[in-house]
Amino acid sequence: MSQAVKLIDALNGTFGRHNGYRVSHAKGFTAQGRFCPAAEEPRVQIPMLNNECKVTARFSVGGGKPGISDKSPTVRGIGLEIGNGSDSWVLTLISNPVFFANSAAQFRAFLAARIPDPDTGAPDPKLVEAFNEANPNTVPHQQYLKSVVPCRCYSSEQYHSGHAYRFDWSGREISARILLEPEGGRLALSKEEMETLSDDFLHDRFLEKLCDGPARWSLKLVIANAADNVSDPTVLWSGTHTMVDLGTIQVELPDDRSESTKKVFDPTRMPEGVRAPLDDVFSLRSGAYAESAARRSV
Numbered sequence: 001m002s003q004a005v006k007l008i009d010a011l012n013g014t015f016g017r018h019n020g021y022r023v024s025h026a027k028g029f030t031a032q033g034r035f036c037p038a039a040e041e042p043r044v045q046i047p048m049l050n051n052e053c054k055v056t057a058r059f060s061v062g063g064g065k066p067g068i069s070d071k072s073p074t075v076r077g078i079g080l081e082i083g084n085g086s087d088s089w090v091l092t093l094i095s096n097p098v099f100f101a102n103s104a105a106q107f108r109a110f111l112a113a114r115i116p117d118p119d120t121g122a123p124d125p126k127l128v129e130a131f132n133e134a135n136p137n138t139v140p141h142q143q144y145l146k147s148v149v150p151c152r153c154y155s156s157e158q159y160h161s162g163h164a165y166r167f168d169w170s171g172r173e174i175s176a177r178i179l180l181e182p183e184g185g186r187l188a189l190s191k192e193e194m195e196t197l198s199d200d201f202l203h204d205r206f207l208e209k210l211c212d213g214p215a216r217w218s219l220k221l222v223i224a225n226a227a228d229n230v231s232d233p234t235v236l237w238s239g240t241h242t243m244v245d246l247g248t249i250q251v252e253l254p255d256d257r258s259e260s261t262k263k264v265f266d267p268t269r270m271p272e273g274v275r276a277p278l279d280d281v282f283s284l285r286s287g288a289y290a291e292s293a294a295r296r297s298v
């Protein structure tokens with residue numbers, strides 16, 4: 001059995017199989033907009049980002065359940081296709097600064113510990129605790145989710161790569177994580193909204209936001225310091241970091257054309273000037289996304 005099949009079986013094993021939906025980030029919708037280059041040319045050279053180009057975005061709630069509540073304490077995601085054709089950049093980012101696993105085995109074990117107990121319909125807390133004890137590197141992801149209130153709109157969430165990509169910076173190689181920072185900063189739901197909003201508020205609230213004008217984020221590089229771990233997406237980076245502003249992602253209109261809703265946001269599609277992260281997770285993604293796409297189209 002291939003690695004991709006094992007990873008997708010692990011997701012289906014925890015969330016169930018829901019035909020027609022993505023195996024992970026099942027609940028979501030697509031929109032379109034554009035990328036506008038930064039006013040000042042960045043010192044990192046990514047030629048395709050020198051010009052304005054089209055963007056397709058998909059916003060999602062993490063996990064493989066299409067009916068998950070928009071108030072649930074899990075990650076929010078964004079899939080971005082910047083440009084199209086051979087020189088384009090696909091980024092799939094989450095609202096958590098770190099990921100929950102640093103290897104295929106840990107990804108599967110994390111999910112196995114969360115298979116719902118048939119009696120309660122929820123994960124067995126003893127299995128989760130045992131997993132956490134044996135895998136302390138995965139705890140910061142869970143702690144972050146406990147420390148924040150879910151976002152009030154997809155447009156007021158920040159999104160992170162976890163992976164550290166590699167770039168040329170005046171003749172030397174640097175590593176940097178990607179940060180998508182919302183105009184106006186991150187905004188959480190109020191206590192009252194947590195109590196009164198429907199479980200599906202994120203779609204309509206985002207469309208209301210677009211009626212008032214585009215949703216905008218700065219696309220930034222967070223450059224690794226010498227002490228930062230660049231090969232493990234579960235490790236938080238601490239201290240201050242140099243940031244490079246690459247430009248603005250601007251989302252303008254909903255887009256439910258099937259060519260957009262069926263898109264596979266495979267992050268191994270990278271333009272000239274961007275090199276793949278050197279961790280044990282990035283290389284797992286292309287095969288897993290293809291297997292998920294094959295299952296959702298049956």
Ligand code: HEM
Pocket residue numbers: 007008011021022023024025028058059060076077078079092093094099103104107160161162163233263264265281284285288289292293296
């Ligand atoms: C072992 C590593 C990973 C596996 C096996 C995995 C698996 C998957 C799968 C199967 C999908 C659905 C793909 C589709 O049907 O098109 C998905 C979607 C997604 N993943 Fe991952 N993932 C991994 C790592 C990550 C990481 C590190 C991030 C970000 C930090 C991430 C963010 C996302 C997002 C935002 C989506 C939704 C994309 C969309 O809207 O189409 N994943 N993932």
